[in-house]
Amino acid sequence: MTASRLLPARKAGARNEALAGYLFILVPMIMFLVLNIGMVLYALYMSVWKWSVLKGPISFIGARNYQNILSDEKFWVAVRNTLYYTAIWVPLTMAVGLFLAVIVNQKIRGQTFFRGAFYFPAIASSAAITVLWIFLVSPSGVFNEIRGALGLNPLFQLLGYGPNQDWMGDYHTALNSVIILNAWTTSGTFMLFYLASLQSISHEVYEAAAIDGASAWQTFWKVTFPLLRPGHFFVATVGVIGGLQLFDQAFIGGGPNGEPNNALLTIVLYLYNALFIQINFSYAASMGIVLFVIIFGATLIQRQLFGRTPAW
């Protein structure tokens, strides 16, 4: 370093700078190359071999794992559950998040407090929040107690639910319970994304709408909503990627088999199951590749749906 200061040798300086740059990023780059990119290639490799836990690859089986996945009924149960979850949870949470963002974005007192409050459930761990939720919606839990106290039980009876419905333990309601749980914990996060997007809309647009005599309702649907397009794209993409990877709440609620009766069996949970319960390493690896293709495909579809490429 001293040499480059005394002599303004620009070439040496540039070389030193480049050297420092490579040195500064060395450890992370090695880790990313080995643990991310390397592992993707390794997963591809694993997926075309018959794999022994002790010996590793035994014999080449080509695409047989992938064929087996396609004819595996349990895998399709997992796909159906995962898609159902994503298809309901993402729009629901987006709607709530947008609604909260628009209200919080107004001239109101306590803005910071409300932003903080709505994000609050997202700070807890999936384990803590899911266990808490299981307690709230258990047969004698507070949810059933409150609806009883409010005299709502006849209504629930019409829908086919008794006064002591076990929401997380019943095949018909377990996945919907997880949807509500995750909508509750994530609505604040989506609100924060939408707030960032709302703030990028210029004031003049609203002034123009006001001059035209547009009502608040019209302004929202005709001005705000379409202008939030990049925000919609970002939230939907993040949401779908997260939704397709549902694991924690399914495992915590239903264990490694997605109890009751596969109601909580998601793609990732089935992958975990193939790895640690069935101990079929290469089958699990091929399932990871299939999941990646599904996620990638979903992202591409959304990109088409929302048109323009976003800034990132």
Added chain:
Amino acid sequence: MVSSQTDAMGPAGPVAVAASASPVGERGGRWRRRVAYVILIGYALLMFLPFAWTLITSFKTLPDSTQLTIIPQPFTLEPWRFVFANLTPPIPVMFGNSLLIAGVVTVTNLALGSLAGYAFARLRFPGREVLFLVVLATLMIPDQLRLPPVYVLFSSLGLTKGVAAYIPVIVISAISASSIFLLRQYFLTIPRDIEEAARIDGAGFFTTFWRVMLPLATPALSAVTILQFQGTWNSFFWPVVFLSADPSHWTLPLGLTLFRQSGGFGSNWPPLMATVVIATLPILLLYLFFQRYFVEGIAASGVKG
């Protein structure tokens, strides 16, 4: 992602939330605001009450825990005594495991992330943009895709048994692309003159980074610290893969899940709720003191953990 990042994390701090209420006459505005407050307060209660209920339940007896009593009848410390006396592994062990993993991962993310973030923001070297894209591309790779090969890799190295089982969990989270990204974006906002002055004074690249740039990046370092600590403290996926086999390695989220599933609590809710409180308390305190880092960090990076 990139665009929202720069303005929310700039040294100017939070961008004031722009008011966008359109003028709709005084009376209409007042009514709308009242409705807005009712909704806001109602939804805020929906956020807090389940946690309050958890806390209340942890001081109840079992029969009382299924009743709608707001003040425990009778008030009892028995669930807390139960939790500290009857769990194996004991609560302090699980707490210690969570703390160890979250602490180490936070430190490695700060160290590796700030060096790399600074290099990507300021140092010129061939291939910088491509390498940065490689970093961002890792965000696209789902953890589950990596799970089978990562497990095979670490078990072939003998790092899944005994105390060594902590290593894969730490290594896999030791540096995240989002830490590098957040710090890089912040370094980009610091004026160049400052470091040029340091360089003219003869400081080397590392000295400039360490003595001049790092102290200026305190807000971004704090954000990474808090988000990373919270994310790792709460993490479930890699711990359940590598640490669930041996109970003495359990973190609090693992303990909560596996105890409940193995019937360790029976349907004895109050001690289970006491454990939920213990698992959440450190993050709750962080949130109370550093709320803006959570809120701005999430809005800015859009990347969790």
